[in-house]
Amino acid sequence: MKVLVTGGLGFIGSHTVVELQNEGFEVVIIDDLSNSSLDVLDGIVAITGKKPDFEQIDLREKASVQEFFKKHNDVSGIIHFAASKAVGESVQNPLLYYENNLGTLVYLLQELQNKDKAHFIFSSSCTVYGQAEKMPITEDAPIQVAMSPYGNTKQIGEEIITDTTKVTGINAILLRYFNPVGSHESTEIGELPKGTPQNLIPFITQTAIGLREQLSVFGDDYPTADGTCIRDYIHVVDLAKAHVKALKRLVNNENVDKVETFNLGTGKGNSVLEVINAFEKVSGKKLNYKIVGRREGDITEAYANTTKANDVLGWKAELPIEEALASAWKWEQKVRGK
Numbered sequence: 629m630k631v632l633v634t635g636g637l638g639f640i641g642s643h644t645v646v647e648l649q650n651e652g653f654e655v656v657i658i659d660d661l662s663n664s665s666l667d668v669l670d671g672i673v674a675i676t677g678k679k680p681d682f683e684q685i686d687l688r689e690k691a692s693v694q695e696f697f698k699k700h701n702d703v704s705g706i707i708h709f710a711a712s713k714a715v716g717e718s719v720q721n722p723l724l725y726y727e728n729n730l731g732t733l734v735y736l737l738q739e740l741q742n743k744d745k746a747h748f749i750f751s752s753s754c755t756v757y758g759q760a761e762k763m764p765i766t767e768d769a770p771i772q773v774a775m776s777p778y779g780n781t782k783q784i785g786e787e788i789i790t791d792t793t794k795v796t797g798i799n800a801i802l803l804r805y806f807n808p809v810g811s812h813e814s815t816e817i818g819e820l821p822k823g824t825p826q827n828l829i830p831f832i833t834q835t836a837i838g839l840r841e842q843l844s845v846f847g848d849d850y851p852t853a854d855g856t857c858i859r860d861y862i863h864v865v866d867l868a869k870a871h872v873k874a875l876k877r878l879v880n881n882e883n884v885d886k887v888e889t890f891n892l893g894t895g896k897g898n899s900v901l902e903v904i905n906a907f908e909k910v911s912g913k914k915l916n917y918k919i920v921g922r923r924e925g926d927i928t929e930a931y932a933n934t935t936k937a938n939d940v941l942g943w944k945a946e947l948p949i950e951e952a953l954a955s956a957w958k959w960e961q962k963v964r965g966k
């Protein structure tokens with residue numbers, strides 16, 4: 629079966645393409661290269677020896693999406709990563725997010741709706757839970773009012789898919805990621821944030837390599853043991869493998885409901901300061917950081933209850949945060965030619 633991976637040259641997308649190819653899936657990638665580059669395709673080939681089909685398409689162009697599916701009419705599975713994902717930017721430019729994250733989702737589902745059987749895996753986020761009441765977070769934790777248009781597009785996206793599965797041959801899995809980090813052990817692919825990194829790990833590695841002066845730790849006055857926020861940092865390779873498990877579940881019709889939801893995390897929370905200490909240990913570098921004020925919109929704590937993913941999806945995160953940090957550091961050094 630040929631599977632379409634949208635955003636397949638992105639951070640999580642490229643790692644998922646590698647794992648899909650490792651499992652024998654034929655992959656075609658759509659990417660608009662707005663947040664990636666063709667070098668990533670070379671990286672995938674360097675790892676697997678197999679070159680996926682690639683088409684540079686802006687999914688906001690409905691005609692281009694229709695043309696793609698005319699050409700690739702044997703695609704009956706989509707893993708949909710392509711989306712804008714910067715929380716702060718979404719507040720400044722909501723319509724960009726609603727068009728790019730939701731308009732494109734509708735066009736893709738419209739291409740699958742007339743197939744007898746089709747499979748759709750959606751890149752969602754733990755952000756839908758906001759600050760959950762209870763830790764670790766289960767899939768039936770209440771969905772909070774979104775704190776940003778980005779988070780809202782994940783919530784609405786889940787609803788669009790759920791409604792569509794009710795009246796079509798599409799079965800779907802919604803994967804709610806916690807915090808994806810790290811890179812492939814080969815250092816052929818990894819995280820390539822454009823401009824100033826929003827996320828913690830790339831900012832840490834860019835500071836350690838001297839690209840950034842200093843890391844700002846956004847607040848140490850949270851109600852946690854060391855005062856800094858807690859997150860569930862999951863190795864991107866573990867995350868990628870969960871997508872293959874999810875696709876196989878749908879293709880083999882093992883899913884109980886037309887649409888299922890899984891939290892993808894390690895089940896363990898780490899504070900910002902714990903991550904910094906772990907990074908200093910694995911890299912042997914002293915990190916230059918300072919505590920500053922809180923970042924608008926940050927929640928105190930989020931880490932996954934992984935029971936459902938372990939027992940139902942048959943998937944478990946294997947790689948510890950130290951491995952994720954070590955691989956992220958190796959990747960940063962390679963990218964900067966150090």
Ligand code: WQD
Binds near residue numbers: 807
């Ligand atoms: C982690 C922790 C920050 C940067 C976001 C999105 C989520 C997903 C992952 C897309 C927080 C602290 C960070 C820095 C810091 N994105 N931090 N200094 O905010 O948990 O999740 O990215 O799918 O949907 O919400 O991740 O890496 O930005 O922050 O102190 O320079 O690190 O305050 O506590 P976050 P993050």
